[in-house]
Amino acid sequence: MLEYLIRRIFSMILTLAAISVLVFIIIQLPPGDYLSTYIAELQSQGEMVDEEKIEFLRHQYGLDRSMPEQYLTWVWGLLQGDLGYSFEYNLPVNEVVGDRLFLSMVLNFATIIFIYLMSFPIGVYSATHQYSWGDHGLTLIGFLGLATPNFLLALVLLYFANVWFGTSIGGLMDPQYLDQPWSMDKAMSVAAHLWVPVVVIGTSGTAGMIRRLRANLLDELHKQYVVTGRAKGLSPGKLLIKYPLRMALNPFIADIGNLLPQVVSGSVIVSSVMSLPTTGPMLLSALQSQDMYLAGSFLIFLALLTVVGMFVSDVLLTVLDPRIRLSGRTRA
C-alpha cells in the first residue's frame, strides 16, 4: 500500500510538471505578449507610447528573456508560493485572486452539497419506485432541469426577482459590503445571496445525478445478493442501505476527481450573467488579455486540484471496496 502511494505521488508530480510546461507554452502561443496587447490598446486610443518605458517594463517583467528562462522563473516562484504578477491588475496574483478564490469555493461547495442533498433521496426513491407516478414525475422535472441552460434560468430568476421583489439578486453580497473586511453582517449577506446561484448552478447537476444514481441503483437492485439479503429477512430499508446503495456509490466516489476542479472553475457563464465575484470570469479575461501569470496560476491550480482529486478518489475507492484493495495486490 505504501509503495503504491509513493508511486502515485511520484507520478502526480511528473504529471503536474508536464502540465505546467504545456500551460506555459499554450499561453505564450498567440503572437505577442501582454505588453504588445497593451500597446495596441493604447495606440488605438490615440495615446503616445514611450518606447523607453516599454523597454523598461519588458525588462521589468522579464519578457525579454528566453522562454525556458521565463518558465523556470515562473515555476521557481510557484514552488515558493509566489504566483507572479498580474499585468492587468498591477498587483501580485495572490492579492488579485484572494477573496475570489474563497468565494468561488464557498459557492461551489454549497452547490455540491445542494446537489447531493437533493439528488440522493430523489434518486433512491426513483429507483425503488421504478415506473411509479412519483418516478415519472420526478424524472420529468429532472429532464427539465437537464434541458434548461443554466444562464437562462439565471436570467429568468434575475428578471422575476427584480419585477416581483424589486431586489437585485446579482452578486454574492450587498454592494455595501464589497471590499469591506469580513464581518458577521457580511457573512450573513453572502448567505442570503448564495442560494440563488446555488439553485441555478445546481439544477442541472442535480438532474444528472438523479439519473445516474437511479440507473446505478436499478442495476444493483436486480442483483442476486439483494435477493439473498431479502431471503435473510432484512427489512427493505436496511437492506437497501447496506447492500445496493453501498455498491451504487462507487461511481460517485470515482467522480470526486472531476468535482474538485469544478469547485473552482465551474459556472463561468452563470457567474458572468449574475456578476458573481468568482474566479471563472477572471480566468476568462486573463486568457483574453494574455495576462500570463494570472492565467497560468489558475490553470496550474486547476490541474493540481484534478490530480489531487483523482488521487483522493482512488485512495477512497481502495479503502471502501475490498475487491480493489485485496485483488489489487499484484505484481509483487
Next chain:
Amino acid sequence: MSPLLDVSNLGVTFDTPSGIVRAVRDVSFQISAGSTVAVVGESGSGKSVTAQAIMGLLPRPASINSGKILFRDSSVDSADSGVVDIAKLDPRSEAFRTIRGNRISMIFQEPMTSLSPLHTIGDQISEALLLHREATPEEAKALSVDMLAKVGFPDPARAYDTYPFELSGGLRQRAMISMALVCRPSLLIADEPSTALDVTIQAQILKLIKDLQQELGMAVLMITHDLGVVANMADEVVVAYHGQVMERGSARDIFAKPEHPYLKALLKAVPHFDMKDGERLVPLREIKHEAGNLLREREMTPTDHKDDHPILSVRNVSKSYLTRSHKGLFVSASSIRPLLAVNDVSFDIKRGECLGLVGESGCGKTTLSKIIMRSVDPDCGEVVFTNDGKETDLLHLNDHQLVPTRRKIQYIFQDPFSSLNPRMTVHDLLSEPLVIHGIGDVTYRREFVQELMNLVGLDPRWLNRYPHSFSGGQRQRVGIARSLALKPELVLCDEPVSALDVSVQAQILNLLKDLQSDLGLTYLFISHNLAVVDYIADRIAVMCAGQIVEVAAREDLFRNPMHPYTQALVSAVPYPDPDHPLNFDALVEGQASAPARWPQPFGPRQDVPTPLLDSGGGHLIRAHEVPVNSGGAS
C-alpha cells in the same frame, strides 16, 4: 401430525405487458419435518417461482392468486396456533420477515453472485443472527464461526473475515449454506445449489446438505433439473412442467415406475453411464434435419478410408499465466511462480473420431482449445494439423498464412446467448464466414445458408429473424450451423450443451452425432459433464491441473478408471437411480484435483515429471509405473 409445509392449489401469475402469464397453476405438495422433497423440471417449469412464493421473494410483476401455503412453525409449541398461511402474508410485513431467514431460509444457484462482494462473509452470516436472535455482536460472531466450522471451513475464525471473492466457488457455496442455516431453520429451500459447481464439489456440497439436515433436523426443499441429484437426495419428488405438477410420489416409486409420459421422456433424454452401445437419447422434441447437396460437395479427401495419420496432433504444449500472489488463505494459487494452465500436453485426434476432453473448471481445457484455435499463444510446443496429406504446424503460421486453415477448424461456443451478435440477423450470422473468406456470390450464399438451416433443423423462413427471438437450443443450433458454414474438417466444441436444459441437450447431442457421421467431421468435444462426454465421444482424455492424466477409449475409461482423479470424478457423478446412490463416505475430502494428494505411483516425485504410460490397448495413464491392480477400484 400436520406436515411442516403444506402447499395446496398454489397459483402464481405474472402481470406482463403482453398479458397475464400463469407461471404456476394448481400446485400442491407437502413437506414433513426433516424430510427432503425435490421439485424437478426444466427451465420455465415454474419450480423456482414456487420456491420464491414460499419465501415471499416473488419479483414485482408476480403475485399469488390462489391457494395456500401453510407453514407450521415449530418454534411455537401449541399444535394449532403455530400454523401460518404464508400466501396470505404481505411479503414486506414484519410477520413475514420473522419467518424468512429464520424459520425458512434459502440458498441459491450462483455462489459467485449471491454474496455481497463488499462485505465479509462473517458480516453477512452474523447479520441473520443479529436480526432474528437478538444476539450481541460477540455471540453472533461466536455462533457464526461455529457454523463456518460445521460447513467445513478449515480455519473458520479466519474465514469470518474474508471476502467472498477470495474464496473458490465451492467454499462460497459453503459460506452461503452456513448463512442460511445459522438461525437453525426448520425448512431449507435449495434452488439448484450444486448446478454451478464441478462434479466433485457438487458431491461434497450435497453430502454437506445431507449431513447438516440430519444434525439440525430440518426439512429440505430441493429445486433442481438434475435427476441424478434428485435420486441421491430426495425422499419425495414433484415433477413440474409448464407450471403444473405432472407427477409426485416417493423417489423410489418415481424412478422405478414413472407414470407420466413427461417424466418417462425426461428420463430417456438424460445420458447416463449404463447406456448400451449405439443407444440413442430420445429428446422430448425430436428435430428433423437434412444435409443438402451444397454441403456434401466438399473437396472430398477420402475420409472414409481411415488413414492412421491423425488430423490434429498436439505435442508438448504448455502455457503459463502469471498469477497474482495472494496472502489470503483460501486462494488456490498461493504461489508466486507462474501458474501452468496447460502443462506439457500431447494428444492426437484421429480423422473422423470424436475425442472427449473432460476436466473441472480451471483445469486448462478451454485454454487448450484456444491454443488450437490460435487465439491464445502457448509458451512452447507444436500443434500439427494434417489436411490433404499436408502437415502444417499451426503455431508457426503468421496471421496471413492462418487464413486458409481457419476454414478447416471451427469452434462451437458454450453460451448460445453471448456468442451470437444480437444485431445481426441469422442470415447475416450464417453468411458472414462465407463473406469473410470470399466464397460464392450472393445467390450461392443465400442458397447455402438455407441449406445450413435445414441441416440443423431450423426453418429457413426464420433467416431474417434476430437471435433474441430464438430459444437457447435454437440459438445453439444457429451457432452450430455457423461453424459448419465453411465446411470444416475439425470442429472444437467447448461445452456446447452445458447451458441448455436436459431435453434440449439431448437434441443437440443427437444433432452433433448425426452431423458427424453425415459430414465426416472430427470433433474435439470439451465438457465437464462425464455422462455427456461418455455419450458422444469415441475416446476420452481426462485433464487435471493442466495435465492430461488419462486417455482411453470410451468403453474403457469410465468402466475401468485407473487414475485416482478419474476415479474421483466417476464416483462423484450422481446417477438418476435411487438404487445406485453416491458413495458419500468415499468422497475425497478437499480437492481431488490436487496432484500432491494423489497416492504413488500417481503423485509427483521430486524432479521427475510424471510420464504418460500405456497400460495396454491405448489406455494411457499418467503415473510413474503402471499400477499392478489396474482395473477394479472404481
